[in-house]
Structures are given as C-alpha cells and as structure tokens.
Amino acid sequence: MKHTNTLILAACGAIIAASANAQSREQVRVVGSSTVFPYSQAVAEEFANQSGAPAPIVESTGTGGGMQIFCGGIGESHADITGASRAMTSSEYALCVENGVTDITEALIGYDGLSMAVSRSSENDWNLTLSEVYLALAAQVPVNGEWADNPYTRWSEINPDLPDVEILAYGPPPTSGTRDAFVELAMHAGCEELEFVQNGGFDGDWVEENCSRMRTDGPFVEAGENDNLIVQRLNADANAVGIFGYSFLYENLDTLKAVNINGVEPSVDTIGDFSYPISRPLYFYIKNAHRGVIPNMQEFVEEYMSEAALSPTGYLAERGLVSLPDDQRTALREAVLAGATMEAK
Known part of the structure; x- marks a missing residue:
C-alpha cells in the first residue's frame, strides 16, 4: 500500500509540475500541416483582434512533423494543437500515448482539394488524367510490358495531346500530409488506371508497394513545407507544375490557373461533392490536458469552431476552406468544445 501511495503521489507531482510549466507560457502554440497553416493563422489573427489576447504562435511544420511535436508530451515545451491534412495514424497515436498524451480531441474542420496549378503565363490549357499524372511523376512505370524506372522527360511522350514541354513538378516532401494524400489519392x-496493372490483376497491396514512390531523377522536385515557394517558382517558369492545397491556388488566382484533373476543375463545389478526384478532409488535434492551463486556449478553440470561421460564408471559406454541411458543423462544434476524447487508433 505504501508503494502504491508513493506512485500516486509521484504521478500527482508530475501533473502539477506539468501544469505549472504550462501556465508560464502565455501564448497558445499550434504546429502542423502547411495546408492547415493559413487557416490556423487566420483564426489566430482574428482571435487576437477580437479578444486583445496575445496571438497564438502558428508554425508550419508539416503534418508528420507536427504530430511528432504534438505527441512529444505534456507541458509548456510541447505544442497544444496540431493541424493535419490527413487523419492521425496508429503509430502517431501510439507515440502520443507513450509520452502521456492520452486525452486528444480530433476535429475534422472541412475539406480541401490537392490542386495542380501552372502560371497564368502558360500558353497551354492543362487537363490531365490521374494515370497521366502517375506516368509523369512516379519512380517506376510500365515500359514495353515491364515494370521499370520512369523514362519520360516530356509530357508529350506520355500523351501526344499534352504540351510538348519538359516535365517539371514542384511538390511537398515526405513529411507533409499533402504528400501522403497526393500519393494515396492521385x-x-x-496507377490503378493503367492497363498494365488492370490486366496483371494486381491488388491494392501491390499498388501500395510499387506505386508510392515519387521519382528522384529531376522531373519531380521536393519544394519543402513552404507552399509560397512553389508559387514563386511557378511564376518564374511558365511550364512548371505545382502541387499544393486548394487554398494556395485560391489565394493566388491572379497569377496561377488550375490544372484540370479528369476534366474537372478544383472549386469549392467540386471539392465539396468530391467530383474533383483529389479531395481530402482537413483536421486539427487538441491536447485536452492543456485546456484550462494554457491561457486563452479554450477561447481560441471556441473561435476556431465559430460560425464566423467555419461556415460557408465564414472567413476561412474566403481563404479556400470547403465547409462541412450545417449538421456536421453543429456536431463538430459540440464535440470539440466539450473536449470529446478521440477513440484509440
């Protein structure tokens, strides 16, 4: 019994110490996805303007990097919230649990399209199928009936109706949720559309094992977590293609234009009804142990969940977020504000 009491006292002491450390930090800290970043930044600015409280610190670390930071532990040295352009994985959840982060609220805040775009100075009207995207950017493709390293250097080599320009695409790195989603959805x-795969009878496991690697011989360039850098590079090269979240295309329509995918242009409507084929949900995750400890954290979450932010006419929609239907937004708001704990992954 004495040993049990000692353990309980030690645990309580650790919690009190973590709370005390957390209280010494004055600003909410948000990390995570470069796609969710502009939305969290907008909410942070609105929250500071409305409340007069210090604006939360928002960092663009990528989805994977954000999960590592978020799941690192409890206390002021660890982030309060992380944005994600995909759901938390089972291994990330296990890392959280291992480090004592066991009470987490998951919030699906809306939808986004993975846009491909070119400069408005491009002379070509771009319309790609998913199989053409794969053949241009994958590490290995069918070549003369064999699975081999990608030989294509120009779009016209894949389809003579495509622009006769060199393949050059700027996209996200492996740490990015945008990269994860692009691999899965595009x-x-x-790959599954290719005759080689269909005629070969290859299943989903084969596709995941053989069709997940982006090429590393030059036509695909990892541009880091800064999507604004991709925008700059597209404006400098009319033949280059960029890959990023719809919000960045939306915010740069004065200089960029969309690449249609399977004949569908990305828009709020086509992303919302999933007729645009590379659409995905966006999330953020809240560390509930920090609520009521980090100053203004709950109030910041309330602003994020407000109709002013998340509705179809809200300020996040103005930045490209595709809103949830009314009933789903209501359910989301109730669950998040109540601190509902997500189920184990």
Whole structure:
C-alpha cells in the first residue's frame, strides 16, 4: 500500500509540475500541416483582434512533423494543437500515448482539394488524367510490358495531346500530409488506371508497394513545407507544375490557373461533392490536458469552431476552406468544445 501511495503521489507531482510549466507560457502554440497553416493563422489573427489576447504562435511544420511535436508530451515545451491534412495514424497515436498524451480531441474542420496549378503565363490549357499524372511523376512505370524506372522527360511522350514541354513538378516532401494524400489519392488511383496493372490483376497491396514512390531523377522536385515557394517558382517558369492545397491556388488566382484533373476543375463545389478526384478532409488535434492551463486556449478553440470561421460564408471559406454541411458543423462544434476524447487508433 505504501508503494502504491508513493506512485500516486509521484504521478500527482508530475501533473502539477506539468501544469505549472504550462501556465508560464502565455501564448497558445499550434504546429502542423502547411495546408492547415493559413487557416490556423487566420483564426489566430482574428482571435487576437477580437479578444486583445496575445496571438497564438502558428508554425508550419508539416503534418508528420507536427504530430511528432504534438505527441512529444505534456507541458509548456510541447505544442497544444496540431493541424493535419490527413487523419492521425496508429503509430502517431501510439507515440502520443507513450509520452502521456492520452486525452486528444480530433476535429475534422472541412475539406480541401490537392490542386495542380501552372502560371497564368502558360500558353497551354492543362487537363490531365490521374494515370497521366502517375506516368509523369512516379519512380517506376510500365515500359514495353515491364515494370521499370520512369523514362519520360516530356509530357508529350506520355500523351501526344499534352504540351510538348519538359516535365517539371514542384511538390511537398515526405513529411507533409499533402504528400501522403497526393500519393494515396492521385498516384495510387492513377496507377490503378493503367492497363498494365488492370490486366496483371494486381491488388491494392501491390499498388501500395510499387506505386508510392515519387521519382528522384529531376522531373519531380521536393519544394519543402513552404507552399509560397512553389508559387514563386511557378511564376518564374511558365511550364512548371505545382502541387499544393486548394487554398494556395485560391489565394493566388491572379497569377496561377488550375490544372484540370479528369476534366474537372478544383472549386469549392467540386471539392465539396468530391467530383474533383483529389479531395481530402482537413483536421486539427487538441491536447485536452492543456485546456484550462494554457491561457486563452479554450477561447481560441471556441473561435476556431465559430460560425464566423467555419461556415460557408465564414472567413476561412474566403481563404479556400470547403465547409462541412450545417449538421456536421453543429456536431463538430459540440464535440470539440466539450473536449470529446478521440477513440484509440
């Protein structure tokens, strides 16, 4: 019994110490996805303007990097919230649990499209199928009936109706949720459309194993977590293609234009009804142990969940977020504000 009491006292002491450390930090800290970043930044600015409280610190670390930071532990040295352009994985959840982060609220805040775009100075009207995207950017493709390293250097080599320009695409790194989603929604789907795969009877496991690697011989360039850098590079090269979240295309329509995918242009409507084939949900995750401890954290979450932010006419929609239906937004708001704990992954 004495040993049990000692353990309980030690645990309580650790919690009190963590709370005391957290209280010494004056600003909410948000990390995570470069796609969710502009939305969290907008909410942070609105919250500071409305409340007069210090604006939360928002960092663009990528989805994977954000999960590592968020799941690192409890206390002021660890982030309060992380944005994600995909759901938390089972391994990330296990890392959280391992480090004592066991009470987490998951919030699906809306939808986004993975846009491909070019400069408005491009002379070409771009319309790609998912299989053409795969053949241009994958590490390995069918060549003369064999699975081999990608030989294509120009779009016209894939389809003579495509622009006769060199393949050059700027996209996200492996740490990015945008990269994860692009591989799953565009590369895997494009691979599955290939006659080589269909006639070979290859299943989903084969596709995941053989169709997930982006090429590393030059036509695909990892541009880091800064999507604004991709925008700058597209404006400098009319033949280059960029890959990023719809919000960045939306915010740069004065200089960029969309690449249609399977004949569908990304828009709020086509992303919302999933007729645009590379659409995905966006999330943020809240560390509930920090609520009521980090100053203004709950109030910041309330602003994020407000109709002013998340409705179809809200200020996040103005930045490209595709809103949830009314009933789903209501359910989301109730669950998040109550601190509902997500189920184990």
